[in-house]
Amino acid sequence: MAKLRLFVDRLSQPSRAIIIFCLANGLDAEENLVDLGKGEHRKPEYKAINPMGQVPAVDDDGFYLFESHAILRYLASAYPNVKEHWYPVDVKKRAQIECILDWHHTNLRRGSAGLVMNRVIAPALGHPLDPKAASECEALVKASLDTINTLWLNEDGSFLKGSSEPSIADLSLACEVTQLQFLGEETKAKILSPYPKVRNWLDAVEKATSPHFESAHEKLRTLAAIFEQRRESQSSEQPAAQSDL
Amino acid sequence: MAKLRLFVDRLSQPSRAIIIFCLANGLDAEENLVDLGKGEHRKPEYKAINPMGQVPAVDDDGFYLFESHAILRYLASAYPNVKEHWYPVDVKKRAQIECILDWHHTNLRRGSAGLVMNRVIAPALGHPLDPKAASECEALVKASLDTINTLWLNEDGSFLKGSSEPSIADLSLACEVTQLQFLGEETKAKILSPYPKVRNWLDAVEKATSPHFESAHEKLRTLAAIFEQRRESQSSEQPAAQSDL
Structure with missing residues (x-):
C-alpha cells in the first residue's frame, strides 16, 4: 500500500492539480476515486476523511489534510524529492x-x-x-x-x-x-x-x-x-x- | 520613516488582523490609512501599491505585497522577532x-x-x-x-x-x-x-x-x-x- 493516499476526482480542478503535482514529482501516491457524480463525497465514510465533504483530500500515513493549496504546500515541504521551484x-x-x-x-x-x-x-x-x-x-x-x-x-x-x-x-x-x-x-x-x-x-x-x-x-x-x-x-x-x- | 509601511483601514477585517499582528509582535510598522469610505482604495496612486485596489497591502522597504494571509505568512517568516506559534x-x-x-x-x-x-x-x-x-x-x-x-x-x-x-x-x-x-x-x-x-x-x-x-x-x-x-x-x-x- 502506498504511504500517501489521494482522495480525488479528476473532474475536480484542484484534484487534478494534486494528481499532476504527485506524478510530476515522482511521489509514491495511491489515487482513490471519490466519485462526485455518484455523490461519494457526501457519504459518512468520506466525511471521516474530509469533514467538509469536498475533494481533494490526502492521507499521509495517518495525517489527514484537505484544502488543495494547503495540500500542495504540505507535499512540497514534507517530501524532499520535490524541486524547490x-x-x-x-x-x-x-x-x-x-x-x-x-x-x-x-x-x-x-x-x-x-x-x-x-x-x-x-x-x-x-x-x-x-x-x-x-x-x-x-x-x-x-x-x-x-x-x-x-x-x-x-x-x-x-x-x-x-x-x-x-x-x-x-x-x-x-x-x-x-x-x-x-x-x-x-x-x-x-x-x-x-x-x-x-x-x-x-x-x-x-x-x-x-x-x-x-x-x-x-x-x-x-x-x-x-x-x-x-x-x-x-x-x-x-x-x-x-x-x- | 518606518521600514515597514501598512496600507490599511481599520474598518476592514483583514487590515485589523495585520495591524494587531504587527503591534502584538512589536514590529516597527507605519500605519497608512487608505480610507475606504472616501474610495481611496480605487485611486491610481493606491493601485500602484495594490493593483487589485483592496486593503490591506504592505511595503516592506520596497517589497510590495497584498492579500492578507500572504502578508501574515510573510511577516511571520521574514521578521525573526515573531514567535513561532x-x-x-x-x-x-x-x-x-x-x-x-x-x-x-x-x-x-x-x-x-x-x-x-x-x-x-x-x-x-x-x-x-x-x-x-x-x-x-x-x-x-x-x-x-x-x-x-x-x-x-x-x-x-x-x-x-x-x-x-x-x-x-x-x-x-x-x-x-x-x-x-x-x-x-x-x-x-x-x-x-x-x-x-x-x-x-x-x-x-x-x-x-x-x-x-x-x-x-x-x-x-x-x-x-x-x-x-x-x-x-x-x-x-x-x-x-x-x-x-
Whole structure:
C-alpha cells in the first residue's frame, strides 16, 4: 500500500492539480476515486476523511489534510524529492506565490467554478441553470484572466511572476482555467482569445509537466465532449433555444 | 520613516488582523490609512501599491505585497522577532493552519463580508441592500461558525487546532467574526449564541493580543454604533419596516 493516499476526482480542478503535482514529482501516491457524480463525497465514510465533504483530500500515513493549496504546500515541504521551484524557500519569492494562491480563491476559482456550475453542470446535479449567476461569474473569470495576463505574466519567463519553472500556483490556476472545457471547445477558445500570454502559459504548464497534465485531463475532456454533443442535439431539435452555447 | 509601511483601514477585517499582528509582535510598522469610505482604495496612486485596489497591502522597504494571509505568512517568516506559534515551522502543524486559512476564503470570509455588505453597508456605498444575498450569506456564516465550534475548537487549548497560543489563522478568523458588529450588538450576540466555544475563543484571542485587539476595533465599534442609531431612528419613524434589524 502506498504511504500517501489521494482522495480525488479528476473532474475536480484542484484534484487534478494534486494528481499532476504527485506524478510530476515522482511521489509514491495511491489515487482513490471519490466519485462526485455518484455523490461519494457526501457519504459518512468520506466525511471521516474530509469533514467538509469536498475533494481533494490526502492521507499521509495517518495525517489527514484537505484544502488543495494547503495540500500542495504540505507535499512540497514534507517530501524532499520535490524541486524547490514548486514552492520557493526565499521568503519574498514565496510570498508572491502565496499572494497568487490567496487571490485565486475569490477571483479565478470563484468565477470559473460558478460559471461552469450555473451554465452547464447544475442540471446533472439536480439543480436549475442560473443564467444571471453564470454571467456574473463569466465577468469574474474574464477579469481574473486579465489580471493573470497583465499582472503576473508581465515579466520574462514562461511562468507566473517571471519564473522559468512552474510553482504550485501555476498548477492550481492552470487546472482551474482548463475547467472551462465544460463550456465547449469553441466557447473556451473565445473566452481565452483576448489573453495571449495566458494561452502561452497554459502550454508551458502542460509542457513542463508532460505527459501528466494531459493525461490528468482525459476524464474532463471525455465528459465535456458528452455535454457538448447533448447541447448540439438539443440545439438542432430546438433551433431557437440555447443560442449562446 | 518606518521600514515597514501598512496600507490599511481599520474598518476592514483583514487590515485589523495585520495591524494587531504587527503591534502584538512589536514590529516597527507605519500605519497608512487608505480610507475606504472616501474610495481611496480605487485611486491610481493606491493601485500602484495594490493593483487589485483592496486593503490591506504592505511595503516592506520596497517589497510590495497584498492579500492578507500572504502578508501574515510573510511577516511571520521574514521578521525573526515573531514567535513561532504564530506560524509553526513543523510541516504538519503548519499544514493545519494553512488548511484553515484556505478554508476561510470561501466560507467565513465570503459569508461575513457578504452578509454585512448586503444587510447594512451597501447603501453607504451607493448600492441597494439585497435581502436574498444577505440571507444566503448568513447561512454560510452560521455553517462556518459551526465548523469552527465543532471541528477546530474540539481539542484542549484555547486556540484553533488545540493550540495553547494563537496563530495567524486565529487572528484572521477572529477579525472576521468581529465584523458582525456592523449588524448591531444584539444581532451579533444572537448569531454567536449557539457557539459557546467560538465565544470563548474570541475572548482568548483578545486577551492574548491585549490591548491591541481591542484598540484596533475602536473605529469599527464607533461606526457600527452610528449605523445602529440610524436603524433605531428609522425604525421608530417607520415601525413596520426593517423589523429584523
